[in-house]
Amino acid sequence: xxxxxxxxxxxxxxxxxxxxxxxxxxxxxxxxxxxxxxxxxxxxxxxxxxxxxxxxxxxxxxxxxxxxxxxxxxxxxxxxxxxxxxxxxxxxxxxxxxxxxxxxxxxxxxxxxxxxxxxxxxxxxxxxxxxxxxxxxxxxxxxxxxxxxxxxxxxxxxxxxxxxxxxxxxxxxxxxxxxxxxxxxxxxxxxxxxxxxxxxxxxxxxxxxxxxxxxxxxxxxxxxxxxxxxxxxxxxxxxxxxxxxxxxxxxxxxxxxxxxxxxxxxxxxxxxxxxxxxxxxxxxxxxxxxxxxxxxxxxxxxxxxxxxxxxxxxxxxxxxxxxxxxxxxxxxxxxxxxxxxxxxxxxxxxxxxxxxxxxxxxxxxxxxxxxxxxxxxxxxxxxxxxxxxxxxxxxxxxxxxxxxxxxxx
Amino acid sequence: xxxxxxxxxxxxxxxxxxxxxxxxxxxxxxxxxxxxxxxxxxxxxxxxxxxxxxxxxxxxxxxxxxxxxxxxxxxxxxxxxxxxxxxxxxxxxxxxxxxxxxx
Numbered sequence: 001x002x003x004x005x006x007x008x009x010x011x012x013x014x015x016x017x018x019x020x021x022x023x024x025x026x027x028x029x030x031x032x033x034x035x036x037x038x039x040x041x042x043x044x045x046x047x048x049x050x051x052x053x054x055x056x057x058x059x060x061x062x063x064x065x066x067x068x069x070x071x072x073x074x075x076x077x078x079x080x081x082x083x084x085x086x087x088x089x090x091x092x093x094x095x096x097x098x099x100x101x102x103x104x105x106x107x108x109x110x111x112x113x114x115x116x117x118x119x120x121x122x123x124x125x126x127x128x129x130x131x132x133x134x135x136x137x138x139x140x141x142x143x144x145x146x147x148x149x150x151x152x153x154x155x156x157x158x159x160x161x162x163x164x165x166x167x168x169x170x171x172x173x174x175x176x177x178x179x180x181x182x183x184x185x186x187x188x189x190x191x192x193x194x195x196x197x198x199x200x201x202x203x204x205x206x207x208x209x210x211x212x213x214x215x216x217x218x219x220x221x222x223x224x225x226x227x228x229x230x231x232x233x234x235x236x237x238x239x240x241x242x243x244x245x246x247x248x249x250x251x252x253x254x255x256x257x258x259x260x261x262x263x264x265x266x267x268x269x270x271x272x273x274x275x276x277x278x279x280x281x282x283x284x285x286x287x288x289x290x291x292x293x294x295x296x297x298x299x300x301x302x303x304x305x306x307x308x309x310x311x312x313x314x315x316x317x318x319x320x321x322x323x324x325x326x327x328x329x330x331x332x333x334x335x336x337x338x339x340x341x342x343x344x345x346x347x348x349x350x351x352x353x354x355x356x357x358x359x360x361x362x363x364x365x366x367x368x369x370x371x372x373x374x375x376x377x378x379x380x381x382x383x384x385x386x387x388x389x390x391x392x393x394x395x396x397x398x399x400x401x402x403x404x405x406x407x408x409x
Numbered sequence: 410x411x412x413x414x415x416x417x418x419x420x421x422x423x424x425x426x427x428x429x430x431x432x433x434x435x436x437x438x439x440x441x442x443x444x445x446x447x448x449x450x451x452x453x454x455x456x457x458x459x460x461x462x463x464x465x466x467x468x469x470x471x472x473x474x475x476x477x478x479x480x481x482x483x484x485x486x487x488x489x490x491x492x493x494x495x496x497x498x499x500x501x502x503x504x505x506x507x508x509x510x511x512x
Contacts, residue, residue, distance in 0.1 A: 113474065156472040157508075192473075194497070220494045222473040224484065236473055236484040237493075251474060265469045266478070293468060 001030045005088060005098035007078055007257075009035035011043075011391065012289030012303035013104035014066050018393030019311045021068045024318075032072040032096065034088070038063055041132060042386055044300065044379075047164055047336070049135035050127075051175045052143075056136055058383075066391045078105075081261040083282045100284050100314065103270055105257060107160065107290040107298060111250040114155055116226035125231065126246045129168060130160060141245070147176070147184030148244030153233055154191045155223050159252045160290060160298045163345070165189070166196060166206055167336040168247060173213040174338030188216040190233065190241055195219055199352035202345055205369050209337060252298065254291055269293035274349065275326040277310045284317070286310060296329035296349060304390055305330040308400035330402040332358075334366075334379035342375035344368050348402040354409065359398050361406035368407065415441040427501055431462070434504030443502045446491075450502070454490055457482050458503040465505040471496060472508075 004020060006013045017033045024031065045059035067073055077091035081101070088096045109130045111118040117126065127141065128134035152169055169189050176185040189196070189210060196207040196217060210217050224236045232242045254268030263270055263281075271280040272292035279285040288310050289303040296302050305327070312325035329349030336342045344366050345353035355369040365374050389396060410429070412419050416437035421429040426445075428434060439458060443450045450458075460481045464471055473496060477484040491498040500508050 156474055158470060194494075220497075222484075222496070236477075237488050237495075251472075265467070266475055267470060267472075269470075271468060293470070295468075 002028060002099045003097060004029055004031045004100050004102070005096055006031070006033040006102045006104060007081070007088065008104035008106055008255075008289075008291070009033050009063050009067070009073070010040070010104060010106050010289065011300045012106070012291075012307065013102065014040070014063070014391050015304065015307045015393045016102055016104065016288060016310065017071050018066070018068050018391070019307060020314065021070050022393070023311060023315060026070055030072065031070070032074060033067065034074045034076060034078055034090070034096070035063065036075065036077040038075055040066060040391075042383060043130075044161070044386070045383060046129055046132060046135045047167055047171070049132070050129055050138040050142055050168075051171050052139060056132055059132065061387065068392075078257050079260065080257060081263060081285075083261070083263060083279075083285060086284070098284075100286070100318065101282075102310075102314075103258075103279075103285065103287045103291050104289050104303075105255040105291045107252045107254050107269070109250040110253045111248065113251040113253070114223055114225065114248075116228055117155075117248060117250060119226065119228050121226075121228050121231070121246075125244065126226065126248060128248050128250055129164075130249065138247070142175070145245065147181050148186070149242055150185050150187045150245050150247070151233065151241055151243035152187070152189050152247045152249075153221070153223060153241075154193075154249045155251045156192055158298055159249050161333070162197070162297050162299070163333050163335045165191075165247075165249050166210075169210065169215050170213060170338040171336060173215060186216070187214075188218060188241060190218045190221045190223075192222045193219060199347070201355070201369065202353040205343070206335075209371070213338070252290075258291070265293055274329065276313055276323045277306060277327055278313070278317070278323075286314060286317075294327075294329065297331040297333070299331055299333065300386070300390075301332045302330070304396070305332075305400040307393070328401055330400060332398070334375060334382065336376060336379055337371050340376050341371050341373055342379050343371050344375045344378065346402060346407075351402060351404070351407075354407040356407040358406055359403075361403075425501075425507065427507055428504040431465075431504050434462070438504065439502050442504075446498050446502060448491060448498065448502065451490075453482070453486075454502075457487065457490060457499060461499055461503040462505060465500075465503075470508070471500065 040063045042059040045054050048054035079089040123137045127138040176182045195203040197203040221235045232240045258264035258268040270287045272287040274294040290298040309325040309327040313323045316323050332346045347353045357364040358366045487495050
């Protein structure tokens, strides 16, 4: 029996287990997936928890619900990969051999990387919403918060789901308005970028939205430390911003196992060919999702589009053919703007988010870089799609390659 | 897109003045771009520029925290060398693309 080993059973790893089990003959290929945790988190749902729209139970399910039959599942911490020997060592001393390895170990927040962030104000006045613990603690905090300076700070790039902090700001504006206390809450968005987003058209559109919603923007701020006693964040250049409640997007790092294996860059991301999705160093190792260093968003939509490329290229590699699929960095993000409305961006390595309609040119039903009720329904509906279609590796009516039709230049 | 002349060479740059072809870079070109940015380059500057060019050539992400940990320069000195928005200035002078193209 030949062995395909998948490390990480998050969005990317689970999709690939489902896809490859359908493609590889069961009497020839053993598929094993390893993860240390038994719970699957619907990470896009974390954003809704602080505002009481979702509870913890809305975003968790057992991972075991999503594995197909015929895939071996091992719940264990992974010690390291020995890429030269085609071995993976588990924490308890078990050695797994592989013919092909898929790394899908993701990335996670690392608040300890910023001085003073995970200190005495952590989860009393400083919160993240990228973990279920942080999101739930913040929901409780908001229930009785009297208002003051609400500061949203992105530590550095790259971080998961680049639009989520903006959505958080829009939701906060709507939340405190609906509670009749918006006049007591001053919202400030502090980012290392030069504007609300990176690419010109989306930055303009989202920057205008911040202004309309009376949210202050402080760009070019690279956080050095948090002063817990004076409740302020300080940047390397000396600029300071005071807060009563700080929402942090901490630095994101790849898994430590990548570092232990000597396979990552200095943020523990695995150097990966951005088109083929193969490791730049090892012919029988592929990387998918947030674990890769490819220059696109760290987001589930990217992992989903990449999975369709990777299933094809993995088969090419196994059958000794040249690669036939090429990933274009496609990302597609529904952005909540508050009050039951949303906007949508669709882009790739080479094309910035443009206005237009999606997925059907001229028809929509979703509008690109437009604020509409339909875009919000798209996001709400997505949770169902995620659990029932996407994780199970089923076909979706959206091309993995970004389409120019429907976009206006 | 536009073309600028640095050190006697015609160099293609984007709307924000970042070089499009990193291989056209030289110390002389860097010195002239730096002049436009109000920076006079020293050996220490070039040490940092070399580090940045290497990182970018390897496809790695640049962050101020990463530069602070690099052993080449600490963040405070980095700000003194390239005042204002150091990452943006330093990448422009290093002839590489702006460090935030990836989201």
